[in-house]
Amino acid sequence: MIEAKNLTKQFGSQVVFQNLNFKIQTGEFLSLIGPNGSGKTTLVKIMMGLEKKSHGELIIEPAQTIGYVPQFRNIDLDYPLSVEEFVRLNLKFTLSPTKRQDDNELIKEILEKTGLTKIKDRPLGLSSGGEKQKAYLAQALLNNPKILILDESTASLDVEVKMQLMDLVQELNQKYKLTVIFITHDYELTKKYTKRALFFKDKTLIEVPVKDVSEDMFEMGG
Amino acid sequence: MFGYEFMRQAFVASTFIAITAGLVGVFVVSRNMSFLSHTLSEIGFAGASFGILVGISPLAGMILFTLISSIAVGSLSSESSRREASISAISSLFIGLGILFLSLSSESSSYATNILFGSIVGISGHEVKQLLILALFVIFIFIIFYKPLSFDSFDHLGAQAAGLKTRFLSIAFLVTLALSVSIGAQIVGSLLVFVLLTLPGATAKYLVHTVPKMIMVSVGLSLAGVWLGLYLAFITNWPVTFFISTFEVIAYFCGLTYKNWKLNH
Numbered sequence: 158m159i160e161a162k163n164l165t166k167q168f169g170s171q172v173v174f175q176n177l178n179f180k181i182q183t184g185e186f187l188s189l190i191g192p193n194g195s196g197k198t199t200l201v202k203i204m205m206g207l208e209k210k211s212h213g214e215l216i217i218e219p220a221q222t223i224g225y226v227p228q229f230r231n232i233d234l235d236y237p238l239s240v241e242e243f244v245r246l247n248l249k250f251t252l253s254p255t256k257r258q259d260d261n262e263l264i265k266e267i268l269e270k271t272g273l274t275k276i277k278d279r280p281l282g283l284s285s286g287g288e289k290q291k292a293y294l295a296q297a298l299l300n301n302p303k304i305l306i307l308d309e310s311t312a313s314l315d316v317e318v319k320m321q322l323m324d325l326v327q328e329l330n331q332k333y334k335l336t337v338i339f340i341t342h343d344y345e346l347t348k349k350y351t352k353r354a355l356f357f358k359d360k361t362l363i364e365v366p367v368k369d370v371s372e373d374m375f376e377m378g379g
Numbered sequence: 380m381f382g383y384e385f386m387r388q389a390f391v392a393s394t395f396i397a398i399t400a401g402l403v404g405v406f407v408v409s410r411n412m413s414f415l416s417h418t419l420s421e422i423g424f425a426g427a428s429f430g431i432l433v434g435i436s437p438l439a440g441m442i443l444f445t446l447i448s449s450i451a452v453g454s455l456s457s458e459s460s461r462r463e464a465s466i467s468a469i470s471s472l473f474i475g476l477g478i479l480f481l482s483l484s485s486e487s488s489s490y491a492t493n494i495l496f497g498s499i500v501g502i503s504g505h506e507v508k509q510l511l512i513l514a515l516f517v518i519f520i521f522i523i524f525y526k527p528l529s530f531d532s533f534d535h536l537g538a539q540a541a542g543l544k545t546r547f548l549s550i551a552f553l554v555t556l557a558l559s560v561s562i563g564a565q566i567v568g569s570l571l572v573f574v575l576l577t578l579p580g581a582t583a584k585y586l587v588h589t590v591p592k593m594i595m596v597s598v599g600l601s602l603a604g605v606w607l608g609l610y611l612a613f614i615t616n617w618p619v620t621f622f623i624s625t626f627e628v629i630a631y632f633c634g635l636t637y638k639n640w641k642l643n644h
């Protein structure tokens with residue numbers, strides 16, 4: 158469970174958001190929405206411990222591994238590593254041969270799960286946008302997280318590939334009770350896949366049941 | 380050619396130089412630091428002449444200068460664009476300083492050409508030992524930090540997201556880079572040491588697609604260039620650096636051609 162109590166974040170004198178209060182239960186699939194610059198990425202960075210909160214509390218209980226697929230990545234056409242090797246980057250170092258064997262099994266399983274087995278030896282730089290997103294997802298899933306945060310992972314994908322990726326995430330959510338926090342500007346996907354939305358409005362966060370999510374929530378400022 | 384003591388020493392020294400440069404080079408390329416390694420060699424030149432001027436060894440002077448500047452760079456900024464700008468600003472200053480130090484010191488100018496252009500003669504047994512220790516230290520650091528350093532070098536934003544201490548890794552890497560520049564310059568010369576620190580790594584990137592394989596190819600190319608260079612320099616009496624850079628450049632373009640060919644097939 159993730160719980161925020163009066164959580165506030167400022168950069169210098171600029172208040173990004175203030176007095177956030179929310180709870181996220183284990184196994185939820187929720188979207189985090191709001192206009193550009195409203196603080197979505199900043200909030201998840203605070204959850205990850207990559208950014209400091211200014212005031213208030215953020216409790217994650219029990220302490221859990223979080224897989225985080227960040228909003229931006231530097232993978233150009235020349236990027237040399239194969240899909241498999243890219244996913245492998247997130248493995249912990251080990252000298253033990255049995256542990257290494259387990260790691261290889263794990264990689265195989267994750268590649269299979271994310272549908273990347275066929276292209277695992279191809280350079281990631283030559284992969285399509287959807288394949289790249291799957292590889293980012295696979296890498297984030299490597300250490301068996303209980304919470305998955307996707308920061309606009311579907312942003313540059315066409316409708317069909319978007320749905321494929323989201324189906325995959327939904328399956329993980331249902332099969333393994335993976336908590337999913339999905340940051341998005343996509344109305345359709347929010348409606349189709351998530352049960353609940355946390356909506357940034359006027360520097361605070363409102364909880365909205367998915368049936369009340371409306372299209373204009375995605376229009377303002379964005 | 381191994382009948383000569385100085386050739387045996389040059390061979391051992393350049394073997395270790397090639398291994399470290401090939402290893403470090405893979406990460407120089409993936410971290411987009413080719414330009415920085417170029418500048419560090421210029422700073423190293425100033426350091427070496429400073430060493431001569433104040434009477435410490437050129438190697439010690441080089442290590443001093445390159446270490447200080449690489450740590451300064453590491454703490455300056457992790458944004459590579461800003462880093463490059465500030466680096467190029469100080470690089471010319473250091474070449475100027477190097478020339479000044481040399482003209483102030485009483486050493487003959489052959490010393491200067493050795494530092495700048497490299498040389499296979501004149502490396503003593505004692506210096507070989509120093510190089511060896513430094514090279515082993517660099518390799519040791521890489522073994523310890525292999526995993527997180529690979530992650531950070533090949534996917535910086537992913538490594539940050541996974542909570543790695545990327546600032547620390549960056550500084551650790553810059554220290555090994557500074558040391559590699561300093562040891563490499565002893566044979567290849569500070570003018571062209573970045574050839575060994577960038578080209579084999581860049582070529583490897585075109586040929587293979589995993590980190591361990593890239594390291595193997597890069598070290599292999601670096602060794603091949605250095606050994607071939609030594610041999611040819613020995614029989615022709617031409618500068619070793621000429622042969623090394625020619626070999627690495629040819630290998631690079633072959634790699635590039637292979638990659639493009641593969642893309643179209």
Ligand SMILES: Nc1ncnc2c1ncn2[C@@H]1O[C@H](COP(=O)(O)OP(=O)(O)OP(=O)(O)O)[C@@H](O)[C@H]1O
Binds near residue numbers: 191193196
């Ligand atoms: N390191 C930083 N220093 C100063 N200000 C920052 C920093 N990071 C973010 N901000 C500011 O905080 C605000 C929130 O940014 P954030 O990236 O969290 O927005 P977002 O909701 O993720 O937007 P988008 O939909 O465009 O991704 C912005 O005004 C941004 O300029």
Ligand SMILES: [Mg+2]
Binds near residue numbers: 199
């Ligand atoms: Mg964002």
